[in-house]
Amino acid sequence: MTAEKIPLAGVIGTPIAHTKSPQIHRHWLTSMGLPGHYIPMDVATDDLETVLRTLPRAGFVGVNVTIPHKERVLDIADLVTDRAILIGAANTLIFRKDGKIHADNTDGLGFVRNLESAPGGWDPRAGPAAMFGAGGAARAVIAAMLDAGVPEILISNRTRVRAEALQSDFGKRLRVFDWVQAGNMLDYAATVVNTTSLGMLGQPPLRVPLDGLQKGALVTDLVYAPLKTKLLEVAEEAGCRTVDGLGMLLHQAVPGFERWFGTRPTVDSATRAAALR
Structure with missing residues (x-):
């Protein structure tokens, strides 16, 4: 046999x-x-x-x-x-x-399941999402959020043309902000996502003003080394719900x-x- x-x-x-x-x-x-x-x-x-x-x-x-x-x-x-x-x-x-x-x-599926595991879950229709970054991970996140029903995605990238390329590919539910104005996206955001490597061990910090974070917003960082990035630390202090990138x-x-x-x-x-x- x-x-x-x-x-x-x-x-x-x-x-x-x-x-x-x-x-x-x-x-x-x-x-x-x-x-x-x-x-x-x-x-x-x-x-x-x-x-x-x-x-x-x-x-x-x-x-x-x-x-x-x-x-x-x-x-x-x-x-x-x-x-x-x-x-x-x-x-x-x-x-x-x-x-x-x-x-x-399956990256987008993993992203959504991770947000759904947050305390209180995730309501994609609660309001716009603000997203930092326009690389490969960003494409999976955008596709997943649009499919889940996020009404609008505000996106900012250090190189604006890359964010505009995503807007061209995914349509009118994306709105592009200059990198120097990235912090302004937070005034409207129910979901906040960092898809860049900024804040990762060995990488430069994410130098975006975070004082616009809305209390109760759900904030996640795709970086998981460290597990609690500066973005997640500041978000917790601002009364946001947070999910680390490991999930x-x-x-x-x-x-x-x-x-x-x-x-x-x-x-x-x-x-x-x-x-x-």
Whole structure:
């Protein structure tokens, strides 16, 4: 009798040593007693397609994709979901039994689930959202917020033309502010999101005036190192509700794990602890 193959998954990027994804997936595999392994793989851009076409032959059922490959994999995949096309990037690949690579983007789903976990939950229709940044993560966040029913997104980026490009792609529910006026967005915002790396360990601080934060607004930072950024500290002092960025990483991992290993995992305090080890 032939033994059943142990399913393999992993995460591909370069560099990759910083990733917390293996800790998260290994925790779920162990806690649920499932067979399988999840492996970090440092893959150069020139080798990406060769690696992706070879991995299924080695028993891989799928992979996560991170910087700098999230856009490139759209050209390699055989099937791409509508949301991955809209965002212009994929973070989750499924290697199908018919040999085709299926690409999806679960970042937006992870973002929304994280906000919904806030004390008191999240009402996307409560008012406009203010967003700092216009990079790859911003696209996933915008798509998710618009889909959830946020009436308007106020966006500011250090390079205005990048914010204007997002406005062109996503439409009239986006309004662009100059970076020097970014603090003014907070006067109207029920939801505040930092999608930049500003405030991350080793990066410059987020130097946006925060005195316009509205009491009761929900504030989140995609940065999770440190867990409590200066933005979240100031927001708490202003009477805002806050959600750190780690939850988005945890929740975006759920759909891929379910597809690869056949069981839907739960994001709980033990999952957070595993990611922080």
